[in-house]
Amino acid sequence: MSRTPSMLQDHLSELIRGQELPLPALDHLHVEVILELLQNAYTGIKADYHAAVSSGEEKHLNSLMVDRLNHLVGENSLASLLVRSVSRGTETKNYDATRFEMRPDIQISLTSRQHLFPLIVECKLIHIAKGKTVDLYCRDGLARFTTGDYAWTNQEALMLAYVRDGVSTTSHLSPFLEAATRRSPPEYAVVSLPQKCAVSLPDAARSEHGRYFKYVHGGQGGKLPGDIAVWHLWVS
Incomplete structure (x- = not known):
């Protein structure tokens, strides 16, 4: 049985019940605490599971990351003030509910929000020699x-890259997105190119991107969501 427009409206209305979208932006310092948490989780699994980090599939790394992140949240009093729990592949829907059963790589449930509106982390391998390029990172990750597709209720999202050949946001991501702005038509709706953030981390950057879809539900129908800030953490 196909879903009618009315059914789609029902799903969206129930999801965003009582919410004004987009949700308020997270404090930058809070996002940087979460980036540090991700970095620490990766550093830990790299020390404990070197083979998985050096040659494992993305899904195996994501699973290890989620388990380690939940342990770290339980052990870190500051992180526990911000993060309720971390999950992997939890089913969600896109902005107009035409795409069901979408599964972001990692979802971070925040203490400041209902668990229905997690911080989304999309993960990608970067291994140029194996064809895992920054083009795929953007086309199959950032574009979501x-x-x-993802984080349409929010004003921010995270990208996590597992880097295997020494490249960085400065050497590869920034030039790629700069070139994307010169294409016709421009790609990835770049509002601002990646800028270094979370200076304590080896490779973290923040970019901003336009979003031109419109909300389609209730009193917010026709409203644009505004730009989204994407925080990129590249670990190696």
Whole structure:
């Protein structure tokens, strides 16, 4: 049985019940605490599971990351003030409910929000020699945030890259997105190119991107969601 427009409206209305979208932006310092948590989780699994980090599939790394993140949240009093729990592959829907059963790589449930509106982390391997390029990182990762597949209720999202050949946001991501702005039409709706953030971390940057879909539910129908800030953490 196909879903009618009315059914789609029902799903969206129930999801965003009582919420004004987009949700308020997270404090930058809070996001940086979460980036540090991700970095610490990766550093830990790299020390304990070197083979998985050096040659394992993305899904195996994501699973290890989620388990380690939940342990760290339980052990870190500051992190526990911000993060309720971390999950992997929890089913969600896109901005107009035409795509069901979407599964972001990692979802971070925050203490400041209902668990229905997690912070989304999309993960990608970067291994140029194996064809895991920055083009795939953007086309199959970053674009999910600009088109309204993921994080459409939020004003921020995270990208996590597992880097295997020494490249960085400065050497590869920034030039790629700069070139994307010169294409016709421009790609990835770049509002601002990646800028270094979380200076204590080896490779973290923040970019901003436009979003031109419109909310389609209730009193917010026709409203644009505004730009989204994407925080990129590249670990190696």
